[in-house]
Amino acid sequence: MNNYRMTNLFLMLLLLLACGKESRTPNIPDPEPPQPKEYTFTSVPTWADEFDYEGLPDDDRWGYDVDPQNNGWGNNELQYYTEKRLENARVANGVLTITAIKEEHGGLGYTSARLVSRGKADFLYGRFEVRAKVPPGRGTWPAVWMLPTDWAYGGWPASGEIDILEHVGHDQDVVHISVHTEAYNHVAGTQKTATKKIQNATTDFHRYRVDWTPDYIRGYVDDVQLFSFSNEGTGFKAWPFDKKFHWLINIAVGGNWGGQQGVDEEAFPASMEVDYVRVYGLIEN
Template sequence: MMIHSVKHFKSVVFAFAIGVIALSSCSKKGGDDGLVYVPPVPAGPPVDKGWAFESAPTWADEFTNTGAPLSGNWDYDTGGGGWGNNELEYYTNTTNNASVANGILTITAKKENMGGMAYTSSRMVTRNKLDALYGRFEIKAKLPAGRGTWPAIWMLPTDRAYGDWPKSGEIDIMEHVGYDQDMVHFSTHSEAYYFKINTQKTITKKIDGASTAFHLYRVDWTPFAIRGYYDDVKVFEFTNEGTGYKVWPFDKRFHLLLNVAVGGDWGGAQGVDETIWPQKMEVDYVRYYKMIEK
């Protein structure tokens, strides 16, 4: 009888413990009776394994065709409305604003009315064409010039697994505003570190001739860090703190964007020179190298 009671007591304790564990890993979803997964507490910063990258690109566009950019490589974000930054352009998906010739992709911003906006331009994306988790991205480009230009080479999450911007992250490989000629910016944004609360991780580097010559803009992205390079010189490093997605949402697929914005909160902070248009960003190539797993 005593042995039976002890066994019964142990089984009750065990069942209670399982219930506590189940409850601790789930929580009520507002508005229904379902349970949702609560992610475990992060284990801490990862170890830098010294990841390398494959020597040949897994995906590349050398822009050897003529006419429209290859539809197998590129899609477009289109429309106006300011794009969250009070920008002045309407993005199209035509060769009026994005075309390829003589081995060069040219994205052209023009002063012309469309869709209620005073300028047109292009915002090219590799979403659903190249969506990568980790790797090296290289883009060789020559930037536009003049007050009101705001070109960018950057990356956004394809799946937005952690929520809308900035929760799922952003990587800015290159940003340039024309009123601050040759000052080029590399930044990352997340829920904990982003520009609207002035905590973004960022650097500014002077590149002489950013708008008169081609320069190489690169990111090396691993589970340990995001590192930025201009003309193969490291200018930026942000390491994974291991504290979860609010700091490091960079463990999901991202895609690449190329665009030239007009005006906006940053690009138009000192006004827009209406006499300089059209302006163009030229791209010699885009290459992606897969990270070698360790």
């Protein structure tokens, strides 16, 4: 091969290498996903019940759900929820006590109470906190939670549910924080929930909290975050949480979850104690 050919071949190789370099994709990192907006809340409650009085729960804050049809609330529950009955709902010594009792009433074998703030205190967004101690005993199912006031998107679960504290006695060292929507619920096997093991949930008070904003719902136990659910922006089937909700405080007996391992009749009467419930308003930035 003469020098002329070798020179041309060398130049062609250099040209190919140069073209190859120019055609490479630049090493540009992927953009960071947008971070959700962080919200703040008022430093003092905008609504609360400190239970610093005696007798029945405050009529200005609380009403009652009762079940005259004894339909088990759709969960095969065994209790009859009474209204304004001190044996089932009493405030004393700075604490609200909800008590489930084994006794015949209204055709059922247990009584209990289900307090609701519906129509008296309804909320759209905020920080919701409760300090509570749950009862031991297989078959108990206490909860502090929230339901929609107007059911604008239809019946459960389409209009949503927020569980700030949920507990079942057969798993007594574990507490749960959850949400339910049409897209995400336990019936469909898509429920969004988080659990935390607490060795003394039934003997000591703990603080349970949910921060509800237009963009996310986050759950905490003793200020430790364990739950987060984001607004996907896909509509009410995933996020019905743009309407007013209200508090519920109750103890159910048995039921599809609470009674999964049966009901220990010796565990009753069973009481949940609530030191306070507080709402801190969302601050619009």
